[in-house]
Amino acid sequence: MRTRRRGGTQVTIGRVLIAGAGVGGLTAALALLRLGTDVEVYEQAHELREVGAGVQLAANGTRVLYALGVGDELKALSCEAQGKEIRLWSTGETWKLFDLGPKSIERYGFPYFTVYRPDLLEVLARAVRTLKPDAIHLGARCAGFAQDDDSVTLKLESGATARGDVLVGADGVHSRVRQGLFGADRAEFTGNMAWRGIVPMERLPSHMARMVGSNWVGPGGHIVHYPLRGGAVMNFVGVLERADWRVESWSARGTTGELARDFGGWHADIQAFIRAIDAPYKWALMVRAPLERWSVGRVTLLGDAAHSMLPFLAQGAVMAIEDGLVLARCLEQFGVDEGLQRYDTARRGRTRRAVEGSAANLHRFHNRALADPDEARRFVDREWADARIAERYDWLFTYDATAVPL
């Protein structure tokens, strides 16, 4: 328990319970521990090992990770993409989206990393355990909670309970904590699904082994690929308008044949990539109406539990990272009641804008104008003009979760 004095009043911060040891839950745990607040994290999985997939961490996320002392460790396991580009699905024609590498540091102060997700989790978990070795409880599935004026009790599926001053639902898209606060989930299918896979770089044509993020856009689908682990592997995400897959899961498998059929007719580089993927995974893309508030009493939400978004701005995990730090700062400075209110206020508008910006990219990336190369050129020149790119991304990358007024 930690007590601080602020403006003559006592702010008491006790133990924070966190449901979910994903990117958001672990970032929050690390930020809280570093500010001197006790945490216990309850994760349903028996090991902290996400299925292999990549995640892009823009400067607004790496800024937080550096502030939490894990930036250099992560850098050693990441790729620092030199830039991002737009490519046309049929001809492979290429346009610059933006420069990254040194440009990201020059413009935003921090790098743009592409990271293998298990590496990110491991770095965060190690940092948490360095500060509190037994903070993370594995095989601990949260089933519900009860709260009163003095405390909140988390109920685990095993029948065990844990008592704390705050409960944070960082338990992802299917959050039990969100359901406990606001009732049954009402997810709506977007008519799109995402294919995911990773491939050792040596299995791709050598001209594809570049340190850039590529976004292939086409009518009704798009494909994003970027290097991971210092360029040892390439990550693949292929999104397609397809109405027959409704499972929102990291672990649902598909086949390479099915994936190849879905992207039949796309450029030869894409065909070569797909042939090299041994284990493709599929994920149905759902949307949820924004919540009017995230906190009730001593219980709040964070990351996908609060604001799941389509992955078309590559900001879902980054927003969870920002949430984690801002939540820790709010609790540390203002205690439970005011802290949770300020957290809600600080984060809801920004994450809502990210949700909306991600959804808007769906129509851009899958536009019918992309079917014809001449029309596509005009469309790309207009939609990815410098000023429009800056409008879509600068507000994201410049945000400073370490210093934003609370």
Ligand SMILES: Cc1cc2nc3c(=O)[nH]c(=O)nc-3n(C[C@H](O)[C@H](O)[C@H](O)COP(=O)(O)OP(=O)(O)OC[C@H]3O[C@@H](n4cnc5c(N)ncnc54)[C@H](O)[C@@H]3O)c2cc1C
């Ligand atoms: C195809 C795809 C590509 C993406 N690419 C990017 C990208 O490039 N950049 C980016 O920033 N974001 C990206 N995202 C979004 C990003 O993956 C998510 O926003 C991010 O994982 C959210 O983190 P989280 O901690 O909130 O939730 P999660 O990562 O889902 O973690 C939730 C954790 O809670 C645990 N849990 C769930 N229920 C319970 C329970 N009842 N009890 C205990 N534990 C529980 C889960 O096991 C999990 O460990 C992408 C998403 C998809 C689908």
